[in-house]
Amino acid sequence: MAIAVSGRWTRLRTLGRGASGAVVSLAEDGAxxxxxxxxTAAAAEAAMLRRERGMMSGLSSPHVVPCIGGGDGxxxxxxxxxxxxxxxxxxxxVARDGGRLEERAIRVYAADVLRGxxxxxxxxxxxGDVKADNIVIGVDGLAKLADFGCxxxxxxxxxxSGTPAFMAPEVARGEEQGPAADVWALxxxxxxxxxxxxxxxxxxxxxxxxxxxxxxxxxPEVPVWLSAEAKDFLAMCFARNAGDRSTAxxxxxxxxxxxxxxxxxxxxxxxxxVSPKSTLDAAFWESETDDEEEVDEITESLxxxxxxxxxxxxxLPDWDSDEGWxxxxxxxxxxxxxxxxxxxxxxxxxxPSKVSSAATVPAAEVVLVGGGCCPSNEADAFDQxxxxxxxxxxxxxxxxxxxxxxxxxxxxxxxxxxNGICAMEFFQFFT
Numbered sequence: 230m231a232i233a234v235s236g237r238w239t240r241l242r243t244l245g246r247g248a249s250g251a252v253v254s255l256a257e258d259g260a261x262x263x264x265x266x267x268x269t270a271a272a273a274e275a276a277m278l279r280r281e282r283g284m285m286s287g288l289s290s291p292h293v294v295p296c297i298g299g300g301d302g303x304x305x306x307x308x309x310x311x312x313x314x315x316x317x318x319x320x321x322x323v324a325r326d327g328g329r330l331e332e333r334a335i336r337v338y339a340a341d342v343l344r345g346x347x348x349x350x351x352x353x354x355x356x357g358d359v360k361a362d363n364i365v366i367g368v369d370g371l372a373k374l375a376d377f378g379c380x381x382x383x384x385x386x387x388x389x390s391g392t393p394a395f396m397a398p399e400v401a402r403g404e405e406q407g408p409a410a411d412v413w414a415l416x417x418x419x420x421x422x423x424x425x426x427x428x429x430x431x432x433x434x435x436x437x438x439x440x441x442x443x444x445x446x447x448x449p450e451v452p453v454w455l456s457a458e459a460k461d462f463l464a465m466c467f468a469r470n471a472g473d474r475s476t477a478x479x480x481x482x483x484x485x486x487x488x489x490x491x492x493x494x495x496x497x498x499x500x501x502x503v504s505p506k507s508t509l510d511a512a513f514w515e516s517e518t519d520d521e522e523e524v525d526e527i528t529e530s531l532x533x534x535x536x537x538x539x540x541x542x543x544x545l546p547d548w549d550s551d552e553g554w555x556x557x558x559x560x561x562x563x564x565x566x567x568x569x570x571x572x573x574x575x576x577x578x579x580x581p582s583k584v585s586s587a588a589t590v591p592a593a594e595v596v597l598v599g600g601g602c603c604p605s606n607e608a609d610a611f612d613q614x615x616x617x618x619x620x621x622x623x624x625x626x627x628x629x630x631x632x633x634x635x636x637x638x639x640x641x642x643x644x645x646x647x648n649g650i651c652a653m654e655f656f657q658f659f660t
Contacts, residue, residue: 272305292345316366328425336489341372359414401443416466
């Protein structure tokens, strides 16, 4: 969203310099603290920036950099205020990506530029200097047309202008510079994104390059690694006759860009306080906030917490191994006679297993936590609280539960997976 620049602002650092001598800087508004870009030209070129502001003042498109104002400097210079694009230029993006972009990224940025050109041409404007240096990436990730120093209306009598390597044949000959010239320049920009270099970069003589563009049948060389769709798209951009060249609106329907879209990243939710599942949840104990109000934002119900605590493991325990178990032997176990053990085994045979994800805890094990002497009505209450209607997701899990419940080993009901113990302790704590 565009900001309003007050009378007090501070220039922070230089972002770039234009071929005409204008300097683009990052600035901060003194009243709001908002960042914006300021393009400054000396007094001799001030009229150029005033004209550019006039060209941009009526534009409003997500694919065109917004102009947010301007004003004269004390020394006769002129400052043009623009929305700050934190992504830098498209040329910067190519350089950051190792000198060339993947075709998927090229499709997305080409589609953005086409939308911007379609908007401009619909406003009877021609950009006149489309290239990666004059395309910026906004905070929303969209490519936006910038630098309207060469822009003009379609009926303008102004002489042709722009960067020679990106000129269309008719522009190189000095004949005309209409919307079709922007389409040719877009094709050259696609080449630049794919190679990291401007077209005709193998030619050292600028005049020789302009002659080749305007008076031969040559077209920019297309990288062989691009897809057939990309090559067909570029062939439509590089039709040497301006009348045969597709319009920006027509090219938006080409398969190369028709389905291109930005990867939208979901906004990161504000961190919420949740109770730890064990003392090993370091993230809880290392919390950097002392705001106790976040405690009220717990969204999980007690039953959901117990279910997640009861069965968070991703695999069944090794029933034949002595590791990973806690033997509840000693005074509490000695107090339980063999009759209680046999009764608990009968409970295990009749009670359905509770399953969360890929794990299960036999009902007998849950009932016997804390000494193995839990009344049957408490067992029923706990069975309902963690969702008695949840059945085992794997038939092999059910068979394993039956075998364990029917074992003659009297110690089995007292040997619990650690997670089962944690679950019951939390349940007793909350009740």
